[in-house]
Amino acid sequence: MFNYLAPPNAYYEFEKIYTVEQWARKQRWIVDYLTQHTPDVIGFQEVFSIESLKALTQEQGYNYFAAVDTPEVIDDFIYKRPVVAIASKYPIIEVTAVEHDSELASKLGLNDGFTFSRKVLRATVTLPHIGNTDCYVVHFKSKRPSIEVDEHNKVLTPEQNIIEILKANVAGGWGSTIQRGSEATLLMIQMIARREATQQPMVLMGDFNNELNDGVLSHLLTSTLRFAPAFDTKTYLAKYCLNDSWDLYAKAQLLNDDDTSNAVILDEVLSNNSGSIVNTGVVNKNHAKNVDLTKLIPLRAPTHYYGTSSSVLDYILLSCEFDASYDDSFYEVSDYSTYDRHLINPQYERDDLTTDHGVVLVTLKLRS
DSSP, rough: SSSSSSSSESSSSTTOOOHHHHHHHHHEEEEEHHHHHOEEEEEEEEEEEEHHHHHHHTTOOOOEESOOOOOOOEEEEEEEEEEEEESSSOHHHEEEEEOOOOOHHHHTTTOOOOOOOOOEEEEEEETTTTTTEEEEEOOOSSSSSSOOOOOOOOOSOOHHHHHHHOOOOOOOOHHHHHHHHHHHHHHHHHHHHHHHOOOOOOEEEEEEOOTTTTTGGGGOOOOOSSSSHHHHHHHHHGGGGOOHHHHHHHHHHHHHOTTTTSSBBBBOOOEEETEEEEHHHHHTTTEEEOGGHHHHTTTOOOEEETTEEEOOOOOEEEGGGGGGSSSOSSSEEEEEEEHHHHHHHHHHHHHSOOOOSOEEEEEEEEEO
């Protein structure tokens, strides 16, 4: 939501306050997106004005809304530490903030004061056909270094100043990585425990502040086990694993493709840094030849741009109930889109107060 805070309050610094006209434009952009794309369930990050967002979404037909935390307020009107939220057209029957396993955190070498940088929201939503589904909304720790230094220290020589900034960036960047990876790990453990207890489908969505194929977060897509019995692994593991919705969309497209649907073998579907499909074996048994996936599936669009670089930082992960290749699945991912017009082709009056991320949307349909 990129600093969603109603005036006359300020975000982070006393002069950062939207005018009434700016706030109206920001609100209008959100309404336009919801009107055009009509998502049934939507997760939000960077929310300061919780009640304002609740009212806005209710006006657009979202009768269910939840947040599990409140931002921090200093000096009466300056806000920091925004929170996540969720809105749904379907009933939300339970909401909670996910609590990590403190004993496990200690075993991982984390101190007693460890907490998620933003509280993780879990909302149980009653979805059509599939029933109660646990939807998790996250905003993992950013890559901003956790150690700050005075960048204009007049006591130090220019070279000494650069050295101090360099050390802070190296150490602080690693500190943020540890926090982000720990958040993902401890959340995944709680999701597995919840799944075992309830057997309810899982959806994990939000700003991960990291690419999934990076080793820091790759365990969120764990699909193999070392030293486990092969039969038991094949029988039970899929129930407790998450899948990148982009990969599920790619697999569904291939399974439904006229040229390959009669006989395809999907060895693995992975995404590289630019979002293209790689390391995939799709074999037509009748003709014994490989299929070029890039001709069947478009490249994955980035969700964030920084200078001349781009990356996918925002994800929707799904349990096996949404995997078309899983025998007992209910749904398949029939469409995947990234709304990025405001990033790649912005118009000032329309897009200057929107968000600095692309908006990921997946469409699910019942398997035929």
